[in-house]
Amino acid sequence: MTGSIADGPADFRRAAVAALADPALQQALGRNGFAQRRAQAIAALPEYPELRAAAAALKDHVLDHLDHYLERFAAAVEAAGGVVHWCDDAESAVAAVLGVARACGARTATKGKSMAGEEIGLNAALEAAGIRPIETDLGEYIIQLAHEPPSHIIAPASHKSMADVAGLFRAHHRDRPAERPLDQAEILVDEARTILRPAYGVAGLGITGANFLIAESGSAVIVTNEGNGDLTQALAPVHLVVAGIEKLVPRLEDAALLLRLLARSATGQDLTVYTTVASGPRRHADPDGPAAFHVVLIDNGRTALMGDARKAMLRCIRCGACLNHCPVYGQIGGHPYGATYGGPMGQVLTPALAGLGAARDLPQASTFCGRCAEVCPVAIPLPDLMRHWRDEIHQQALDPPRHRLALALWLWLARRPRFYRLAVRAASFGLRALARGGCLTAAPFAGGWTRGRVLPAPTGPSFFTQYRSGGNEP
C-alpha cells in the first residue's frame, strides 16, 4: 500500500484514514496473536517484574557509560581481527557498507533481518551501487519482492495475506511452473527455501543486524527462528553487522538477562530457536566461517536522545510488544507511520531519526492509554516520552496554526476564572441546544472527532456551579 520509505513520514493523517478503510489490511491486523502469546509466556515467568527492572537498570547503566563501553567494544572487535566503522548518520553508514562490499568484490549480499539496515536505506543503496541485496528472512524477502517497507519490526510482512505472497511468488519465481499450487503456507515456505538456498553460497557479503553487542568480547548476538541469519553469516566470505550504538551490553551474561525478556515479549516464546554469538572472523584452524568481520556502528540521531528523559528510549530491545498492544497500531498497521519504526516505540524514536519537523504528527498519534509502557520489557515510559516531544513541537512552533490558536485561547481563558466560567456556561448551553436525544453527532470545530463518535451532551450545570450551590467556598 505504501511505496518506499526514506525515513521522512509524509502524511500520517491521510495514510491512517486510508488504512482504516482498507479491508485487506484490517483482516491482516486481526490475525495478530502476539499479545495473547506474550501474556501466556509472561504468566509462566513469575520473576518477570524483577527481570524487567534489572533489564532497565542494566540498559541505563550502559547508556550512562556508553562512550566507555563503545571504546572497549571496538578494541575487542579489533583484537579478534574485526573492523569497526563508526558512523554518524545513515549516509556514512551506507558508505561504510558499500566500502566493504566493493573491497571484497561482492556482487550479491545476503541479508539477515536488520531494522538498522532498513533505517539507513541499505537495500536501495546496494542496488544503486550494482550489488544485489537478497533478504533471507521470509518476511523481509516477501516485502522485498513487493517493494514495500516492513510494517512491523518483528513481523515485517504481517500485512500480507497468503494469497498476496502466492501472487508475488508467481510473479517473481518465473522458472517455476505457472500453474503450481501455492495455497498453503508450507508450500510457500518451501519454495522460498529452495529459491534462497543457493544465494547463501554465492553471496560475497553476508549482512546481519545485531540484537546485542557484547563489549567484553566484541561479539554480535542475533536471534532468529528461521536460521537464515546463521546461514547468512556462516557461509558468506565476509560478515558485516549493522547495529545502533545502543545495542551494547557489557557481558554475555547481560545478554542472557535480556534474552529472557526478548522472545517472551515478542512472540511469546521462551527463547527463539537460534541464538548466535559471533566474535570476529574465522580463526587460524577453523574449517569454515567468514574470513572477515565488520561492525558498522550507527548513531543516526540516537545520541540526540541522551540529554534528557528520552534517553530511556535507547533501552529498547526491539521486541515489538508496544506495537502489538497499541490500539492505534492495531487499527492502522505500520505503514501510515511512514518510517522504519512504527507504533509507540517508533513514535518516540522517529522524531530523533528523521527530524521533529518531518515527524511532528507521530507523537500525537496516541490515545495515551499506557499499554505500551505497561508491556515494555525494559520499562520505557513511552507516553511520557511522546508528551516530551509534544512539548518540544509546541516550543518550536511546529504544530499547526489552528492548534496554537486554540491553545492560546484556552490559556487566556484558564488564567481568567470569571471568563472561564462564563465560557463553560455558554458552551454547555450551546452543546445542549445542538444535541438530539441527549447526544451530539456533530459539534463545531470537532467534525473530525464526531465523524466516528457520538458525544454525550452536558446534562446540567457545571461541577463548579454545583459545588458552590452546595454551600462550598471555591
Place this chain on the structure above:
Amino acid sequence: MSREAILGRIRAQLKRGPLEPAQAAACDRRLAAAPAALLPRMAQFADRQALTAAFCQRLTAGGAELRRVTAWPAVPATVAAMLGPAGRPALGLAPALAMLDWAAAGLTVVPGPARPAQPAAITKAVAGIAETGSVVLASGPETPVTLNFLPDIHVVCLEAAALVASLEDGFGAARAGGLPRSITLIGGPSRTADIEQRMVMGAHGPRRLVVLLVGDHGG
C-alpha cells in the same frame, strides 16, 4: 573522525568529559566479571535428575527429537536407526566425532564442514541448557559451524554430564576454554510464522533436530 564525534556527542549529552579513572575502572571491573545473575525459578533445579528431566521436556516441546544413549560406542547405531533411509548418502560429521565407528553402523561419513548435498550432519554440543531446552554449539576446528545449519537433518550428540541449568551456565560452558568464534543455542528445527502467523517448520535451517543424550542418565 566519526569515532571522536560520536563519543563527543555522548559525553556532551551526559554533560561530562571522558569517565574519571575511578568510574572507568568500575566499568572495567563490570566487564571482567558479571554481577550475580537474577535466575528465574525455571533455571533452578533441586537435583541433577530434575535438571535432566526439564531439559528433555523443554527440548522436545521445542520440536526436537530426543534419544538417550548409554555410551558413546552406541551412538552410530542409534543415529542409523533414527535416520533410516535418510542416512544412506554420505553424512556430514564433526571431526570431534570421527573416532566413533560409523562404518560398523552402515553409515558413510565425511568429516569436515557441510557440503551442499548432504542430507544430514552429526555434530557435538558443548552443553545443553535445561532452562530453555537448548543445545549449545561452539565453532572450532573439530566442530565446523556450517554443519549446524545447512543439512536438512541436524543430529547433535550431547554428553549428559554437560547439561547445565541456566543460559549463563551455557555461555560459561561454551567459553570455558576461551571464547569460540561462534556460539549457537538451538532449541528445535528451523521455523517461521511470517505467512499469516501460521507456524511452518523447516524455514531455512534444518527441518529436523535430533539430539542424542549420551551417558549417565543423572538418576
